[in-house]
Amino acid sequence: MTLLLQNKLFIFIIPFVLGLITSFSLPPYSFFFLNFITFPLLLFFFISNYKNGKWISFNIGWMFGFGYFISNLYWITNSLTFEENFKPLIPIALILIPLFLGGFYGVITLVCSFFSLNKKFSSILIFSIFFSLIEFIRGFVLGGFPWNLIAFAWTDYLSILQILSFIGTYAFNLLALTIFLIPTIILFNHKKKNKTVIFNFNYNIINSKFFLWFNNS
Numbered sequence: 001m002t003l004l005l006q007n008k009l010f011i012f013i014i015p016f017v018l019g020l021i022t023s024f025s026l027p028p029y030s031f032f033f034l035n036f037i038t039f040p041l042l043l044f045f046f047i048s049n050y051k052n053g054k055w056i057s058f059n060i061g062w063m064f065g066f067g068y069f070i071s072n073l074y075w076i077t078n079s080l081t082f083e084e085n086f087k088p089l090i091p092i093a094l095i096l097i098p099l100f101l102g103g104f105y106g107v108i109t110l111v112c113s114f115f116s117l118n119k120k121f122s123s124i125l126i127f128s129i130f131f132s133l134i135e136f137i138r139g140f141v142l143g144g145f146p147w148n149l150i151a152f153a154w155t156d157y158l159s160i161l162q163i164l165s166f167i168g169t170y171a172f173n174l175l176a177l178t179i180f181l182i183p184t185i186i187l188f189n190h191k192k193k194n195k196t197v198i199f200n201f202n203y204n205i206i207n208s209k210f211f212l213w214f215n216n217s
Contacts, residue, residue: 011049015060018042019067019102025153026072032153039177040184043127050113061109065102072148073098101145104138105131119188124181132174139170151176 022038024031042064050057076093080086108131117123131150139146151173154160164172 011056011059012063014045015042015062015064016067018045019064019069019105020071022064022150023068023071023148025150026148027152027155030153030156035150035153035176035180036183039180040182040187043124043181043184044187046109046112046127047117047119047123050109050117054110054113057113058106058110060106062099062102062106064109065105066098067102068105069098069101069148070094073101101138104134104141108134121185124178124184128174128177128181131177132170135173136170149173150180 018038018041021034025034025038042060046057046060049060074094076097077090080090080093108127111130111134112127115123115126117126135149138144149169151169154172154176161172163175167175
């Protein structure tokens with residue numbers, strides 16, 4: 001397992017695949033439960049590898065962001081197919097924009113690498129705080145690109161989104177990230193009792209979401 005996590009090729013492949021899967025938690029798919037799998041695996045993978053160097057730390061977040069954005073921003077290329085003059089720009093829209101936006105996620109893991117992360121709940125808080133902070137910055141840098149926040153996975157559930165009127169979008173993004181990361185404790189070396197509590201907590205959230213989905217359909 002350790003050799004798998006530390007393989008240089010997997011440093012790129014695993015985060016990319018996790019980002020790709022995470023994108024399906026957003027509309028129109030809204031498979032929100034995927035975030036309870038992908039984000040804990042991302043954090044666990046990062047904690048297992050960040051001591052191997054700052055460049056590796058950056059790559060983990062960068063590849064996650066690249067996979068995430070290349071999947072949910074592919075539609076931009078459709079607007080470039082109507083004019084022949086714009087078609088050469090398709091590779092830029094398809095590859096370079098996701099690579100650029102993925103760099104913000106690379107900054108997240110790079111900054112987190114300066115902390116002594118371990119298999120404790122404090123690591124979840126540090127990761128979610130910096131993740132939401134960089135998401136906030138992404139919404140304003142170079143004119144801003146506040147699209148596809150992780151919190152948008154809850155878009156189809158208006159009853160839950162009522163909290164936005166009290167705490168705002170970016171604070172809700174922090175809350176959503178923290179909730180999605182809680183299952184990471186199951187991967188940590190905690191007591192069986194704690195893991196059972198966390199499992200039941202997330203099961204109840206997922207179960208309630210499906211109940212809301214059934215009533216709204």
